[in-house]
Amino acid sequence: MTDKVKEVAIGEAEHIKNQTITAARSAAYLYPIRGIAYFVSHRSLWQPLTSKLAPTFTLGIGVTTFMFIFTYLPQMAVMAFTSGPLAAISAALLVLSESSTLFTILSKTFLIEDALTDTFDGVLVSKNTTNLVSEGRQIKGGNDIMGKLGKITKKPFQKFTPTALVRYLMYLPLNFIPVVGTVMFVILQGKRAGPAAHTRYFQLKQWNSSQRQKHVEEYEAAYTSFGVAAVLLELVPLASIFFAFTNTVGAALWAADMEKGNVTSDGTSPMLKEQARKAE
Template structure:
């Protein structure tokens, strides 16, 4: 039995090492930060956020204050049994995570879903991907990428599902494990966040369920590496709303880079074939 346990541990370690290597090589973890820089330097992308800023900030502050006022002390008492002195920090993270989840459910369902969609499409237009965006919405003439956005043919962002809420609470007990458990919680959240950030891209590419699953499976490490820093950024109180938009920009930048890579690949293959014939 001990030998079998060792074999399983070695296999898991090797798999984790491969996933980590693939995640690092993908560079996907940089896109949340690229999204911040791109958003700040492109004022035309600010409009969707500014239109929703006041009600969303009010909601975020209200949810965070409520959660700390009524849930911090009892949860800290429970976590102290498992985490000892670290409970002060782990409880803060847990309450922030809970506040972020509640805020995400409310804001993305009732306040900023349209704004995030416009931000994603506007970023693609700013990267000259008009043909991609026009597959699912009207695109007007002009130089302002957000102002060019017309009527939407189909909405891609699914509302927060009961399964997602259940999954979140299943992951919560991980926070009872000092440090490692909290890290695992963030990674699992990030693993789900990554593909969700590309929901609009999958729709613009007109992928069916099977194609989408295959696409994600091939890039699972990259999507997780994108999701982890994105989740951490959105956990920041109040500023999380800002990072929701910059993460959307980062996801769109990643999608545009994917499009550029896929469009140049055939040309590279043709050049290689021509070179072989020339030889």
Template sequence: MSSSVENVKAKAKEVAAEDFDKAKHLVQSAAKSGAYLYPIKGIYYFLGHKSLWKPLLSKLAPTLTLSTGVIAFMFIFAYLPQAAALAFVNGPLSAITTILLTLSESSTIINLISRTFLLQDALVDTFDGTLVARNQTEVLAEGRQLKAGNFQDPIGKLGKLLKSPFEKFSPTALVRYVMYLPLNFIPIIGTVLFVLLQGRSRGNSVHTRYFQLKKWNNSQREAWLKENTAPYTAFGTVATLLELIPFASILFSFTNTVGAALWAADIEANNVMMTEMTVPRINKEASKKAE
């Protein structure tokens, strides 16, 4: 009996050590990539390039109205019941964790509605315009017509879309969000895990337009995202935290899009190291799967 217990303990230590090594590797990979900085770079780049403001300004009024209505509704009808439930597990911290939870829920609802009905075209224009501003017109030409002329307005150079834009908010993402909600009942750590998981989901979608322009199939996309889980999770986590800020979330939706485009431009220019993975390797692996 004692030997069995010792074996279980030894196995548990082995699994814990393995998980710790994996987590350590992911953190190191995320830090090495610098991907977590791109949402911040997106803010500065957006603020310094007024021509990129046009898509945001065209959608500002309806989206702010939507955000105000959703946040007010959630805090009036959802905050107190959730605070009462979380008080049993989080104690005095329940007020803070419930605010974060309610903001996260509000952000999800706002993103679901706005990205599907209000912001889709504007975010695509912002992403494409940033690529133009970074002189990455070659990759962009695969999915969009560009107007002639060498003028200083990247949004003005954008012509007709040749390919459909970003994927809309997927039902899978919504289901996954609901599945992870109970994590918030775990004091502090649960909320942190919830945000990280949301960040991973958010990160996997930031380069949907870029993958489309590169003409990558699903196998190529999955291979790239799997190999670069840490950088995309790091980007997605910072982006998620920014978009949790009430009323400023619409601004950060656009600056995060700019950040994602800057990241894509750097990948194209080979100025950023994500991992040792290369595009030819992706294509090679994808072709092997096809065989």
């Protein structure tokens, strides 16, 4: 039994090592960064965000303030036994993660679902993949990117489900392990967030569940790489609403590259790989 456990542990460690190497080589983590640059340089994409800015900003402040007032000190006290001098920092990161998750759930469920869909579709239109977008909404004439977006015929972004909360609560105790636990928590969150960012793309492609699963498994490391970068950006207090939109832009840029066949075997574009190589 001991040998079997050791064998499984070694196998899992090797798998994680290989996935980490593949994720780093894929450079998919650059898509969220590319999304920021693309969003900032294309004013036509700002409309969905600006239309929801006031209520979401208010919600973000309220959620973050509430969480720090009522949960920071109790969690820091618990972490004092596991993290020692790092308790204050670990507790702050945990509260930020909790606030971000709660904010994301509430905002995407009640405030910005359609705005994120518009942003994703707008980027695809700007990248000349209008035929794909027409599978999920009406397309109008004109030169304005967002003005071309007509009535949504298929709504992709899934609203909050109890499963998502249960999974989050299962991973939450990892944060009580100093440093390593927090890193593992972010990676696990990223592993879920990566494929979720392409929910709209999968729907526009009209893929069934088995087709989606096959695609995600093929590019598992790249999706995790993208998801980790996206999760880290959305942990930034108050700015998480902005990064929710820029991450959506990054996901749409990635989808456009996939649709045009401008990706390598691991799922990302040669251009991003070259950028990553130069940054090393």
